[in-house]
Amino acid sequence: MKIGIFGLGTVGQGLVEIIRQKEGDIAIAAVVDRSFARKQQVLKEIPASADRNLILKDPSIDTVVELMGGIDDALYVVRSALEHGKNVVTANKALLAEHGYALFQFAEAQGKFICFEAAVAGAIPIIRNIETIFRNERITRLMGIINGTTNYILTRMRKDGMSYGDVLEAAQKQGLAEADPTLDVGGYDAQQKLALLISLITGKWVEAKNIPVRGITELSSQDVVWAERFHNRIRLVADYCFQNDNHYMHVTPALVNEQNVLYDIEYENNAILFQGEYSGEHLFMGKGAGKFPTAFSVYSDLKHLQSGSARWSYQQGQGYLALGDIADTSSAFYLRLRVKDQPGVLAAIAQILGNNALSIASVHQDHSAVAAGEVDIVIHTHAAKRSRFYKGLGEIQALKNIVLHQIYLPVLT
């Protein structure tokens, strides 16, 4: 096997190290990287260039590893590689979420493979497990922590009592968050990964942009503290369920209680919990990111290609998956309202909830850490159809003279 690597960043360098240490039968024939000249210490004897043709036009290279990131250039490289009869291994979830449908069809037409274990949940072999084992049964539920950056932020907010902004800054300094963190903290990275996972599970393509998404940017330290008080933790969850012949999914911050295994997934770890029709509940936990964990998943894909055990993840002509409206599903909710500290406020709110048949499980009011004349009311509701909760929420929001600010989180079950 002769491979060409596009992009010699952290993961690319990890891959080079693994392949060297294994002393196996994978030869790195060439590397293409914009700043290859500054990376001679890593490259050593490997031919390198900024020119893509060094790899694309070399007929002896049978496999292209795309670790450039970004979309447009990566799309060109992947398409060209397939056109030139090369298999592709990529860690690029953004590329696949946007262009995967066409790319997988094109790969199949060319008789080539696109492998992407490293694109979802780092070192966790979740793609391979879905393709080989869980393809044999219906997955009725999937709940995942599949974005390490946000889980790291939420963990440190809780453990170190830090604000969202301070943790984000610290994470950026440590290279755990990007300079522009929108993709992670806005939930879009998890949205793309969830789209890929559900496409694999259902066999039909899920358009990432159709998955409802909420990020963690509106969360405050108060919510983290309130969660703890009720033995809950906040997690950014990619949530899918199959109910009444509908596929429902969304990405949302949610409360997770201590009975749920996701409660214990801390820092940049990833975990995917799913429910198989026959096999029951499964959890896969592992490193969601990092030089060697991610590079190892790329290496695994190369070994599968080499041993002839790679698979076509999608088959042509299966079409797009129709998504159910998440508002039609039920959930219990946590609702924190910052209100004016005056008589009648709770009555007004409780009436709206009652009018919408939203049953209250508990109410707590607390003056701590709130400005003078203001108070936080925290309400836990029993499970109800989300659409009904959203309607009630809209009516509460309209109480502008007394409700200053609000945040709600579903409670994961």
Next chain:
Amino acid sequence: MKIGIFGLGTVGQGLVEIIRQKEGDIAIAAVVDRSFARKQQVLKEIPASADRNLILKDPSIDTVVELMGGIDDALYVVRSALEHGKNVVTANKALLAEHGYALFQFAEAQGKFICFEAAVAGAIPIIRNIETIFRNERITRLMGIINGTTNYILTRMRKDGMSYGDVLEAAQKQGLAEADPTLDVGGYDAQQKLALLISLITGKWVEAKNIPVRGITELSSQDVVWAERFHNRIRLVADYCFQNDNHYMHVTPALVNEQNVLYDIEYENNAILFQGEYSGEHLFMGKGAGKFPTAFSVYSDLKHLQSGSARWSYQQGQGYLALGDIADTSSAFYLRLRVKDQPGVLAAIAQILGNNALSIASVHQDHSAVAAGEVDIVIHTHAAKRSRFYKGLGEIQALKNIVLHQIYLPVLT
């Protein structure tokens, strides 16, 4: 694919149901079961007999599923099936632990497969993952809860404050423990499964009987309570590590603290935690037993055989694995001593520990639930070489006039 099933117990019946519900291309050609006559409701149109030849002598049957349990008959059936050119799927860990080395060689010589996903950790696809993904890197550590019965007993002892004997009786009534529970509570079932896992990981055969094993029978409610007091839980752990070019492994009850993910694995769930050289820490959690979870693993193996993606787990001539002496490794320990309540006892014990360079992390003494004139001393030691701890323990044991009873548990890290 035409299969013949030996043994129509719980798992066998689950398999029949799954295959029927899937309406796929797996045909159940025949069932052999001693009491087939009483199982017509499950069998329906499937030909059945107590005579093994119904399956073995039918050349149209390409795959034999062995779910009889036991060793001698199962060995005959598996060997005969291979001789007759049939692939084998089995859930029989005892058979494989005892005769696997010869059986796998024989299967390879016949050009046939023995698949055994269901033999270890029920629904968790651990065999497949080791064969396909983690075969590519060195596993430096494995810690598993791979016996559901003992984990169920330990969980209920803690949660319901019940004694070992009472929980065992309850578990037997519920079908979660055998009438003769020795294989489970003695740790031998976990020992067999650990042997299979490490054989797969290292590529060399591990003789189950060479793995040091301790069961849970000597544990008392007091130890469960003491563990909780220090935020630990007791788990029966199958523990392997690769250190200084040696393979160390044993099965032992151990204290697990709340930072360890095994702490949260409760009731009959199974979990396997392992450390990959490059990919880092992984956890696989799922149902360790049960009708459909186990039957699903059998079904998965059938689908792999059908799609041509089954593998030879062992290659001929790799030989046996040499096991390091677990006494050469280090561990912290929990030690509970029932002693006579008289002056000088603690001094005598502390002196022995000191003489053996065993450093004490904490000492607690408690009168509760102990007979008059007796007292429990609980000592936590810092990590030390096990051989040194065992030597000290022997000396303490020799203090027969003051030390009435003792139990020790390693603390898992």
